[in-house]
Amino acid sequence: MTEKTILYRGAEAEICLTNYMKYKVVQKRRVQKTYRIKDIDDRLISTRTKGETKLIAEARKQGVSVPIIYDVDLKSGIITMEYIEGKRIKDIFNYLNKKERIDICKKIGVNIAKLHNNDIIHGDITTSNMILANDRIHFIDFGLGEKNNEIETKGVDLHVLMEAIDSTHSKYSDYFDYVIEGYKKELKENANLVIQKIEDIVKRGRYR
Amino acid sequence: MICLGIEGTAHSIGVGIIENNRRKCIVLSNIIKIYRPKQGGIHPREAANHHAIHLADLIKESINVAGVDFNKIDLISFSQGPGLGPCLRTAATAARALSLSLKKPIMGVNHCVAHLEIGRGTLDECKDPVLLYTSGANTQVIAFAEGKYRVFGETLDIGIGNCLDKFGRKIGLEFPCGPKIEKLAEKGNQYLELPYSIKGMDIAFSGLLTASEQYYQKNKRLEDICFSIQETTFAALTEITERAMAHTDKDEVLLGGGVASNKRLRDMVHKMAEDRGARFFVPSKDLCIDNGAMIAWLGILMYNNGIRLKVEESYIDQRFRTDMVDVSWRD
Numbered sequence: 001m002t003e004k005t006i007l008y009r010g011a012e013a014e015i016c017l018t019n020y021m022k023y024k025v026v027q028k029r030r031v032q033k034t035y036r037i038k039d040i041d042d043r044l045i046s047t048r049t050k051g052e053t054k055l056i057a058e059a060r061k062q063g064v065s066v067p068i069i070y071d072v073d074l075k076s077g078i079i080t081m082e083y084i085e086g087k088r089i090k091d092i093f094n095y096l097n098k099k100e101r102i103d104i105c106k107k108i109g110v111n112i113a114k115l116h117n118n119d120i121i122h123g124d125i126t127t128s129n130m131i132l133a134n135d136r137i138h139f140i141d142f143g144l145g146e147k148n149n150e151i152e153t154k155g156v157d158l159h160v161l162m163e164a165i166d167s168t169h170s171k172y173s174d175y176f177d178y179v180i181e182g183y184k185k186e187l188k189e190n191a192n193l194v195i196q197k198i199e200d201i202v203k204r205g206r207y208r
Numbered sequence: 209m210i211c212l213g214i215e216g217t218a219h220s221i222g223v224g225i226i227e228n229n230r231r232k233c234i235v236l237s238n239i240i241k242i243y244r245p246k247q248g249g250i251h252p253r254e255a256a257n258h259h260a261i262h263l264a265d266l267i268k269e270s271i272n273v274a275g276v277d278f279n280k281i282d283l284i285s286f287s288q289g290p291g292l293g294p295c296l297r298t299a300a301t302a303a304r305a306l307s308l309s310l311k312k313p314i315m316g317v318n319h320c321v322a323h324l325e326i327g328r329g330t331l332d333e334c335k336d337p338v339l340l341y342t343s344g345a346n347t348q349v350i351a352f353a354e355g356k357y358r359v360f361g362e363t364l365d366i367g368i369g370n371c372l373d374k375f376g377r378k379i380g381l382e383f384p385c386g387p388k389i390e391k392l393a394e395k396g397n398q399y400l401e402l403p404y405s406i407k408g409m410d411i412a413f414s415g416l417l418t419a420s421e422q423y424y425q426k427n428k429r430l431e432d433i434c435f436s437i438q439e440t441t442f443a444a445l446t447e448i449t450e451r452a453m454a455h456t457d458k459d460e461v462l463l464g465g466g467v468a469s470n471k472r473l474r475d476m477v478h479k480m481a482e483d484r485g486a487r488f489f490v491p492s493k494d495l496c497i498d499n500g501a502m503i504a505w506l507g508i509l510m511y512n513n514g515i516r517l518k519v520e521e522s523y524i525d526q527r528f529r530t531d532m533v534d535v536s537w538r539d
Binding site: 033 | 353407447451
């Protein structure tokens with residue numbers, strides 16, 4: 001019997017550390033939510049597990065660092081994947097020196113652009129969902145992601161990060177500009193359209 | 209210290225009186241009157257007219273119920289925003305008039321922050337909650353972080369109350385439609401699939417509204433549509449609230465806003481809180497909906513913290529964001 005250690009209990013899933021064959025792996029198990037009816041719960045768990053797996057596999061093909069997927073169980077909502085040993089950007093962001101912080105932000109932007117070039121929308125780009133390991137930023141938790149080629153959706157994707165930086169790293173809210181700088185450099189289509197969209201979304205937000 | 213608060217951001221006009229005794233929040237009176245349009249949605253000018261007509265009587269009634277004299281009032285507080293311009297101006301004008309005639313200081317407060325503070329003020333155990341604020345216009349998940357009440361998630365299109373009202377109007381219900389939809393939903397049992405739209409901690413309802421209207425046009429059972437709307441939107445609201453709690457590491461959840469009266473929403477959020485070992489709070493109904501008492505209480509907190517406002521600078525702000533307020537009264 002393999003041992004399981006719960007690393008993190010998030011809002012929708014449990015992340016445990018365990019072994020799979022000879023590998024040290026992470027299992028993401030979507031937990032049943034008793035507050036919602038079974039129709040909705042089953043639908044969300046299975047579509048999210050399936051969608052997340054597909055997106056992670058595709059992101060990897062596009063050269064974005066993501067965990068390797070070893071196994072998927074749609075019915076129980078379990079994804080077994082590579083364990084990335086590193087630090088969450090959320091935990092280190094406020095303690096970096098200026099140069100490091102700028103560098104990280106640009107890298108984040110480049111990686112998001114790589115995803116968007118292939119219409120991969122992460123759906124929950126926050127600093128909790130990025131891990132720094134071996135000088136590379138690994139993106140995890142594609143649970144709210146989708147495939148979508150609309151400028152609007154890409155704008156919303158970036159807007160989530162902007163709000164996350166605003167709320168969690170409010171002292172460094174200007175650093176979102178460096179994310180955009182990296183994004184602009186890497187994006188194949190005209191990045192200004194997406195940036196304009198972010199501004200529209202900010203204006204559209206209620207009472208802003 | 210005794211404060212009279214005037215709320216007037218949208219449908220409701222309210223006058224509440226709060227006494228602050230050894231940092232305790234005691235509600236002396238809380239009188240509310242709601243503008244109900246004969247048809248269609250809210251008309252800002254009509255709502256403001258309604259407020260102007262009733263405000264003087266509400267102030268008198270509030271004073272009578274509280275059993276205090278005008279000369280015992282130490283502070284006048286009003287909803288400075290966000291909200292509909294004409295409504296805000298009506299409440300602000302009354303507040304300025306009272307402040308000048310009673311020669312008492314005036315305080316303008318943020319309506320959304322007031323919803324959160326009244327929970328902290330009246331519920332003993334509620335110290336540092338994540339607030340799920342659900343009303344007609346507003347749908348926000350708010351929590352205290354780094355000196356401000358920050359919006360961790362909110363609607364990207366319409367408020368949940370607005371979504372319910374729009375659907376309600378389509379099927380011929382009168383404002384407010386939420387309670388009527390709740391009644392219908394109790395008799396529903398067949399779940400009809402609806403879009404479940406959350407982005408990070410943000411949420412959207414317009415797609416669901418369209419899909420629900422289509423079910424109505426296809427003559428699906430109304431009770432089932434209402435049941436499905438409630439189950440889907442409330443599950444999504446509960447989910448973003450839970451996400452915000454996980455993100456901010458908080459173990460208290462507070463409900464506020466008119467939709468917080470809905471029993472199904474309460475049950476869902478309560479269940480979620482239980483499952484994560486968190487505590488669940490909801491203020492009494494008259495403190496959940498838009499009301500003057502919460503405006504009075506926030507006025508006291510700000511005034512006691514040394515914040516001052518001159519009458520000549522007491523402008524309203526229709527787009528007063530939750531995170532524009534420096535929350536200096538909290539550590």
